[in-house]
Amino acid sequence: MITTQEDYRESLRGMKKRIFMFGEEIENYVEHAMIRPSLNAVAMTYELANNPAQVELMTVESNLTGKRVNRFTHLHQSTQDLVNKVKMQRLLGQCTACCFQRCVGMDSFNALDVVTYQMDQELGSDYNPRFRKYLAHVQTENLVVDGAMTDPKGNRKLSPSQQADPDLHVRIVRENKDGIFIRGAKVHQTGAINSHEILVMPGRSLKEADRDYAVACAVPADAAGIIYVYGRQASDTRKLEGGRIDVGNYQFGGHEAVILFQDVFVPREWVFMCRETQYAGDLVELFAAHHRASYGGCKVGVGDVLIGAAQAVARVQGTEQAAHIKDKLVEMVHLNESLYACGLAASYEGRRSPAGTFMIDGLLANVTKLNVTRFPYEIARLAQDIAGGLLVTMPSEKDFNDAEIGPLLQKYLVGTDEFPTERRQRLLRLIENLTLGTGGVGYLVESMHGAGSPMAQRIMLARLADMDAKEACALKIAGLVDEG
Amino acid sequence: MITTQEDYRESLRGMKKRIFMFGEEIENYVEHAMIRPSLNAVAMTYELANNPAQVELMTVESNLTGKRVNRFTHLHQSTQDLVNKVKMQRLLGQCTACCFQRCVGMDSFNALDVVTYQMDQELGSDYNPRFRKYLAHVQTENLVVDGAMTDPKGNRKLSPSQQADPDLHVRIVRENKDGIFIRGAKVHQTGAINSHEILVMPGRSLKEADRDYAVACAVPADAAGIIYVYGRQASDTRKLEGGRIDVGNYQFGGHEAVILFQDVFVPREWVFMCRETQYAGDLVELFAAHHRASYGGCKVGVGDVLIGAAQAVARVQGTEQAAHIKDKLVEMVHLNESLYACGLAASYEGRRSPAGTFMIDGLLANVTKLNVTRFPYEIARLAQDIAGGLLVTMPSEKDFNDAEIGPLLQKYLVGTDEFPTERRQRLLRLIENLTLGTGGVGYLVESMHGAGSPMAQRIMLARLADMDAKEACALKIAGLVDEG
Amino acid sequence: MITTQEDYRESLRGMKKRIFMFGEEIENYVEHAMIRPSLNAVAMTYELANNPAQVELMTVESNLTGKRVNRFTHLHQSTQDLVNKVKMQRLLGQCTACCFQRCVGMDSFNALDVVTYQMDQELGSDYNPRFRKYLAHVQTENLVVDGAMTDPKGNRKLSPSQQADPDLHVRIVRENKDGIFIRGAKVHQTGAINSHEILVMPGRSLKEADRDYAVACAVPADAAGIIYVYGRQASDTRKLEGGRIDVGNYQFGGHEAVILFQDVFVPREWVFMCRETQYAGDLVELFAAHHRASYGGCKVGVGDVLIGAAQAVARVQGTEQAAHIKDKLVEMVHLNESLYACGLAASYEGRRSPAGTFMIDGLLANVTKLNVTRFPYEIARLAQDIAGGLLVTMPSEKDFNDAEIGPLLQKYLVGTDEFPTERRQRLLRLIENLTLGTGGVGYLVESMHGAGSPMAQRIMLARLADMDAKEACALKIAGLVDEG
């Protein structure tokens, strides 16, 4: 069982994964300078669980094993569990200022449990006990599981089976009595390389013609036939420069990868959906609802860091008492807390599924996410306003360290004389990281597209809002019911 | 005890109040065409409590009497009580499309209970039992109580005692062994004329020099020396025209009044604060927090009506399937539910006070209200967009009823031929009411200024947000704590 | 020739129009309390032309007669003419704080001149000289002409000839050698009752099946068969109350009417389009472009008044030095000037048509209007923020005049003691008028729908923006042209 972050690193060292980056296959990925920050962020999910002050938030008694497990592996058994999830996510956002990558797995577990239970009820299958057995293992070992949902999709107007290339969505290509073989790719795979397991799920609702695409299953992250290709991020190679300042967030970061499945074998006991197309849509929707609410936690935590950095840099620059600066900070707080309020409300309004596992409120979860596609952008804009132009014109830390020009830069780029110039450097680099660098990938573009692009949320809002009830209220007030 | 809405009307008939409107003293205010809609809205707080489907939301077991009481008179004993309050408010908004006026009293009770308890603890006074005795009476009789907080204020740069005229904030002008005499005025008094009781409270934090202004007490709404002056609203006199269409919302409406206190006597047993200036600020803040969260319920209910009306009128006009119309409706829903999410979150995150009564989460309550100063305006703008120009160019209902031109207007102002022209008339008049008429007073300007103007919320956000913690997060991530 | 505003009033007294309001036929409309303010606003277009300081802006040498004419009757002969039009409109907005109603005619002239010229070139007709003869008469007599474009439209999914009722768009119902007979209605007719002439035009692009709907012609506003039905506005009957304060803007206002054409005869010499369906779309588009840019003038002028009122009331209330108040005023100015900048740019970038008359830049005109559907709403919201809650809770002026309560209201509703309470009353009533009353009809809803609803502007933007050129730029920068 993985308990400490060192256990976690060690557990990964034992996994041989094929990983490509910049056209080369990576050997020691656990120590790789590009990957390490993202691994550190996952490691925080272990480390905080050992922190007595956070143990209540980070761990919970499992309904499967009766033991205390890391909340990232838990099936939520109450609305309080849903709320604690959001609070845990905010905490981790505050501690890492990036995506800590373990939420997709958690949100997948909770969706898959509910849907497999429903399948078993309706089809007489035994997917749910099979899945719960798997999850008990995950809980006991405290594993990191990558929920792999998004297919490349090719031409978005065509269904999986209509595509020119049938592999553009992951599918079952062969089958034998022991198991199935899957082929395809999953894109935008957050933290994939830092995972022990890959939990494959369909990426959209499916029709009968798409039968082979209705597949949910788990494979070890180092299974034969899996290749990872590391995704680039803005300013990513600053991590390779050796310094600690220009990178903005030296310790932490996120990553996404493309996962290629080259006819990967999955033993039958790890298959949780196999051609039951009618459940694919529900699974996606349930997962998405959980994950959309999650953003009301994690992005709020990152927002806290950005707000804090903006205030700190204002202090260094001597502007923190200006009315317009204070007003901008208040606006940032307001937007950030609005996101949090939505995440909390979606959680508190959750309800028990027949499986016993709790589901988030779908309408409010989509409201949360739709706000997440907007407010972080405005928070980032305000942070850049407060930061000032030096945010994007400051020389490199190597220049600050140069014998000739270093002292000159120290002299000229000082703010108020209370603070050393380096404090200004570090804070501006952090703001740059979060609004125009690797951190901006997670804080902005992932806020836009993670768990579905904004149009997906709008479609759900149109579906979930009870428009008839609203119209009925209006007709009654307008005198068109009794008096019409 | 008042049970039915007819009881309520009858109870008011027994009260002789001095009320002025348009320069004349009003006699039978209970039947007055201007006031009746607002009285109907209050009556709904009784009527719905008798509706078996709503009884759980509308009533609750009192911690004071052990009996089931109307929730508007209740001291919240759990976060679920706080949540149910918001849900009840949304329901009433949906049923009345206006301000139903009974929230200020409820929010005042909950603030006053907490503060008087604290006073007793710290001062050895007996204000809390006194107040609870009063409230038990309110619960038992099921009374409507106007929470009277806002003073005229005069020159806002000056404190009450510094004003040229000392009466610009309500104060104790005399005192004898039986009680006190108060003078001054309270403005923006929502539903004052429909109330049985006036609960006077200070309107701002106070200093020692303002001692006589630190007064909280209850008086019957028809006490000697009280005069009400009815406040005008946009399009108010449509209520006097006799029709049922142009008024937009024939049944319901809100009202505000100026209350003049001409040396009104208050017996000592109904005095709950008497010159303890140090508690005035807390009382205002606690009340404001409750009331700010309330707007995450009531305005959302009114928003539901407006959204429903917009969809209904689009249907009449044959535009309901246009992509841009559907998108605008989704946006309206999104904004409306964002407000609701904030109101819910502030409630769920509430916590028990030493008095046992539950307090709302202050930060989230202020976030709720600040959003309320924005989103209803955008919802209204979108409703006007969907409604089309006829919203403000349609002839009067009397024209539609005219023998010569009525049929011509019916002919020409029809939408799709599925619906009679009158349906369009009524829906447009409802949208006009809510966005540019009497309903707009409550839905827009009251959303802006009720429970304090937006700047008041910003000041509270600045105070309640833990900016130091955010800065600490940022400094840590920036390497300025360990590595600085 | 009409020179003074008294001439103008006199000229209208000579016209017998059938006008309905509140179900009754109006006799002396020139002196009617409901209509008078709107007539006063039109009268300002004469009055300012006699003001030596404004004569350059208000009058211009006619290319038709060589004489100096009121600019509202002019065919623009240069981009400077287009610019001066916008500046004149801002001036009139500042002087009336409402719609002064004479722009639709002016914008119609300029569209019709260009299109009739094109028709003559292509068809060999003589519409343009006919129209110019008519316009020379309008210029010489200095007439007010209502441009009548918007049909009721019925079911918006159907073309005019497809409607269940063929009269839902104005059409030629009969014809003889002397002229044509038209039937139908025009809605949202700004200032119709204050006009000397009605200039009828088609309201949309037409297909061959809609031939009888392709009609442009002029009729005297009191022609037999024309009936006007006055449109209601928020708070409209305050004009009938006799006071000068609660009405907000005592002197000025706008109005819209429905015009019913009951088989109205039009002599052939006043017919400028007769079944040439292929030109209907161009005419509408050209008119709309001019009128959309006009809003970058008139609404900006009204905005100036609202901004001024907000600052003035802040001064009365003693808040004018608060940082957040100053910031809101700056924001209002910024938004208002952004609208003006768009109106100016659309004008300066205009170009000469083959007819010699200048056309506005279509893309920028639509940009102007689309901003006008947004910024006035935000300006209004900010004005309400600055105004405070008394905006919607203040008693009537009759109450202020009452012997008993008047002095009490004066006492309690004073702001800083520098100013009498009446100043506060008047300013708040003006802000109420502009944001929630009759003025709000023009400043807000007309800004939304006048000259076409926002979706119409978006469609034009999609059509007029050179998207291919933008894509070509992008492909080149992306290395997809030379290097692809």
Add this chain to the structure above:
Amino acid sequence: MITTQEDYRESLRGMKKRIFMFGEEIENYVEHAMIRPSLNAVAMTYELANNPAQVELMTVESNLTGKRVNRFTHLHQSTQDLVNKVKMQRLLGQCTACCFQRCVGMDSFNALDVVTYQMDQELGSDYNPRFRKYLAHVQTENLVVDGAMTDPKGNRKLSPSQQADPDLHVRIVRENKDGIFIRGAKVHQTGAINSHEILVMPGRSLKEADRDYAVACAVPADAAGIIYVYGRQASDTRKLEGGRIDVGNYQFGGHEAVILFQDVFVPREWVFMCRETQYAGDLVELFAAHHRASYGGCKVGVGDVLIGAAQAVARVQGTEQAAHIKDKLVEMVHLNESLYACGLAASYEGRRSPAGTFMIDGLLANVTKLNVTRFPYEIARLAQDIAGGLLVTMPSEKDFNDAEIGPLLQKYLVGTDEFPTERRQRLLRLIENLTLGTGGVGYLVESMHGAGSPMAQRIMLARLADMDAKEACALKIAGLVDEG
């Protein structure tokens, strides 16, 4: 005289500048991979001037020499010149998708000409002829001149002479009969390294105590004592990777540098202000006005590229016909053209200064810039929305070129099969560049802070808006002038 871009490169090769980057002194900066793209962008200002289609926009007859000169060296002699400047800037933005760096110099010339003329009029000095002689030389040689205004500023609450370190603003440290010696630094120096000349100006208004800081003068960019330190940008080192795709914009880019002045000698004939503190504020304000309007050209051109890229990538991904995608593109166009309209209006409304050189309209120039601090952010957000998540998760071009995984990435990351995967790669990298990479530095943060941060614009709006006139309008309408 520099005519072609090759002349330009050659001219720079002849200049020995001390340049630091990443802690090392750069030798051949003209060929340096980091600097080359920015140099290419400047080169476009020469290249387009040789393009017959653009010669009217790019060149103009000089009022100084009577010869046709590059517009970037011109003193605007008409509002048409001001307009053409904005149009030229939009063109260059479209052709480079970055900052082309030559505007600051141009805007400085026009400010300095007006202010030196005024100085001469008032002081009897001969600064203007001296400056014009200098400028004639610049025109004749067709030089690139860096306008150097922004000082490091240190503690913003203190004036230059109050700072702990007197060097935090550039100042005269010594003087002899031949000239002056200046010390200090200028930050955010756009294109400094690509310049032939540095035109130093004061960076703020000054008081008598700051006499030595009131200095304007020109020095060759390779004068003794000048050191440049290159500023970092997001993703800057992608330029060093050798590929052509991941860099997003292979050909073009901007740069900023810190310039250190180590007691640099300036001969007297190149000194244009020397301790006349009273003119410093005017100079800054005039420059800022010109430069703020400039953003209504250049950023609009970059916006065109981003809009084009968004449409092109939608086409590749098969979403270009979705209603919401089309609507987002329209919104982007609308915002972009709103900026352009402001830039044009500020130019058209310019006016002649006593020097003959034309000044921009200050109010509208500030309105332009304030919109520039907002709209590009929203355009960028919409571009990211349209782009989809692959924008930030796509593997490197080296991975696409790898023998094993390259073909797999080609296979899986294809969009519609009409286009090769590389087209998608290139377009997404361009959007990444502009919204989260080196291009985002110029398109976003420079839009925020260039020519002054938004608060500076707000302060100018408060100063330039005629608030008294607006208040007077309001008082008149409210009946407070005649009737008060």
